[in-house]
Amino acid sequence: MIVFELILLGFLIFCSIAVSISKSLYSTVVIFMSYSLVMSLIWIILRSPDLAITEAAVGAGVTTILFFITLKNIDNMKDGNTDENDEE
Amino acid sequence: MKTMKNKITAVFKKFIDGDFDIEAKEIKVKPEIKSEHKEQSMKERYLIWHDNHGVHSFKTIYAGCSIFVCVTLAVILLYTVSYLPAYGNPLNPANNEVSDRYTEFGLEETGAVNTVAGMILDYRAFDTFGESAVLFVAASIVMMLLKKDEKKRSKHLEDHSRDPIIKHIAQVIVPCLLIFGVYLVLNGHLSPGGGFSGGAVMGAGLILYSSAFGYRKASKVITDKLLRNIVFVSFCFYAVAKGYSFFTGANHIPTGIPLGTAGNIISSGLILPLNIAVGLIVTCTMYSFYALFNKGEI
Numbered sequence: 001m002i003v004f005e006l007i008l009l010g011f012l013i014f015c016s017i018a019v020s021i022s023k024s025l026y027s028t029v030v031i032f033m034s035y036s037l038v039m040s041l042i043w044i045i046l047r048s049p050d051l052a053i054t055e056a057a058v059g060a061g062v063t064t065i066l067f068f069i070t071l072k073n074i075d076n077m078k079d080g081n082t083d084e085n086d087e088e
Numbered sequence: 089m090k091t092m093k094n095k096i097t098a099v100f101k102k103f104i105d106g107d108f109d110i111e112a113k114e115i116k117v118k119p120e121i122k123s124e125h126k127e128q129s130m131k132e133r134y135l136i137w138h139d140n141h142g143v144h145s146f147k148t149i150y151a152g153c154s155i156f157v158c159v160t161l162a163v164i165l166l167y168t169v170s171y172l173p174a175y176g177n178p179l180n181p182a183n184n185e186v187s188d189r190y191t192e193f194g195l196e197e198t199g200a201v202n203t204v205a206g207m208i209l210d211y212r213a214f215d216t217f218g219e220s221a222v223l224f225v226a227a228s229i230v231m232m233l234l235k236k237d238e239k240k241r242s243k244h245l246e247d248h249s250r251d252p253i254i255k256h257i258a259q260v261i262v263p264c265l266l267i268f269g270v271y272l273v274l275n276g277h278l279s280p281g282g283g284f285s286g287g288a289v290m291g292a293g294l295i296l297y298s299s300a301f302g303y304r305k306a307s308k309v310i311t312d313k314l315l316r317n318i319v320f321v322s323f324c325f326y327a328v329a330k331g332y333s334f335f336t337g338a339n340h341i342p343t344g345i346p347l348g349t350a351g352n353i354i355s356s357g358l359i360l361p362l363n364i365a366v367g368l369i370v371t372c373t374m375y376s377f378y379a380l381f382n383k384g385e386i
Contacts, residue, residue, distance in 0.1 A: 049280040050204060053272065057288035062374050065295055069381045 005045060011038050029067040036060040095139050096146050199347035199356035200277035208282070209359045209366075213330045216362075219284075220326065220369050224319065227373045236384035258300030265293030273367035277356045283366025290367065291374025298375070303383060312385070315372040322365040329358050329365075 015035040022028045036059030043052035173180045190207055198206035208216050272286030298306035336343045348355030379385065 050282060050285050053281060053285040054288055057285065057292050061292040062288065062295065062377070065299075065378060066381055069378070073381075 001045075005042075008038055008042055008045070012042070025071055026068075029064055029071065032067070033060050033064040036063070091135065091139060095142050195350055198359065199350050200359050201350055201356075202277050202279060202282070204280070205277045205282050205359055205363070206356070209276075209362045210357075213362065214334070216283075216366065217326055217330060220323070220366055223369060223373045224323065227319075227376055230377060230380050234380045234384055254300045258296055262293050262297045262300070265296065266290055269293060269367070269371070273363050274353065274360070276363035276367075277359045278351065278353070283363040284370055286363075287367035287370025288374060290371040291378075294371065294375045295378045298378065303379075307379075310375065315376055318368050319372045322368045326362060326365045326369075329362060333358055 012035060015031050015038065019028050019031050019035070022031060036055055039059065040052040040055040043049070043055055190203060190211070194203045194206045195201065198210040200206035200210070269286045269288075269290030272281035272289060273283060274286075276282035276286065294306070294310065298310075333343055333345075335341075343357070345357040347357050350356070354360065
């Protein structure tokens with residue numbers, strides 16, 4: 001079990017370094033999502049399953065979707081094919 | 089010296105403005121000057137080198153400064169951490185009579201098998217009310233910032249044909265997600281879970297439905313007005329219920345709400361309805377975040 005925990009913690013550190021190093025914003029969001037997933041596993045090991053559920057639903061699910069939508073909208077703006085709707 | 093200073097300020101201004109491409113700038117500067125002045129005096133060459141070197145040294149100084157700031161912050165934070173009491177020490181300030189009371193009398197006083205639910209929805213229900221209010225304020229501000237006007241609302245919002253794989257997987261997953269969310273909310277006082285987690289799971293299910301089957305289909309059922317009414321009613325119910333129980337508790341009046349037998353679904357007094365209220369608020373907030381970010385309307 002200790003080895004498993006160490007692997008998970010190492011993955012957390014790896015993810016957090018990779019998030020700051022990675023150049024592409026999309027891959028950053030995906031790495032961030034995997035960080036949340038591993039974090040929810042760690043919550044289960046720390047015996048707080050309710051936090052694990054919340055982390056998996058909010059951290060890995062909703063936040064990632066919101067990030068993706070934001071990036072999509074920013075890309076739309078950058079490409080210049082925006083109509084007046086996206087200007088605001 | 090002055091040109092270098094100007095250069096650095098210009099580069100710095102660009103950098104502040106969000107033009108991070110210092111390298112490209114450096115490469116651009118070099119050939120322009122060289123192509124114009126083929127024959128250069130030693131001094132001019134020195135100046136050009138100095139300019140480029142200025143940019144270079146700016147980069148070095150910038151990197152050095154950022155590393156210095158990061159390391160200093162880390163050292164300060166770690167130094168503060170070293171003052172924290174040792175982990176697991178029985179004399180820690182966290183181990184006081186409050187947690188003793190929660191563990192000893194929690195089940196008796198709240199009727200909730202899940203002590204966490206008893207804590208956050210009975211002893212500390214006011215905090216949970218504040219948290220729901222934070223979510224509500226966040227949703228209102230997102231609505232204010234991102235909601236589009238009536239006339240600007242897009243008529244050209246064609247739901248492009250969705251991926252059949254996502255559609256079929258969503259057909260299987262969405263009902264499971266929704267039922268799991270309902271289970272979490274209704275069993276909040278018996279098993280791990282509760283209003284917030286269950287609401288988040290239900291919100292994720294709604295988001296998946298909306299993104300898999302198209303916005304049109306989802307907005308037929310889930311309308312702006314419905315979400316607002318649900319949130320409003322849940323909030324009012326929470327405030328009234330908790331106000332009642334705080335008023336009676338502070339004045340030592342019996343509330344008259346039966347706690348029931350611990351372990352039954354209908355037990356533990358106000359915790360179950362409060363869980364439902366929080367779950368509804370969280371679900372509606374999550375879904376409206378998605379809809380507002382994506383389309384600018386619910």
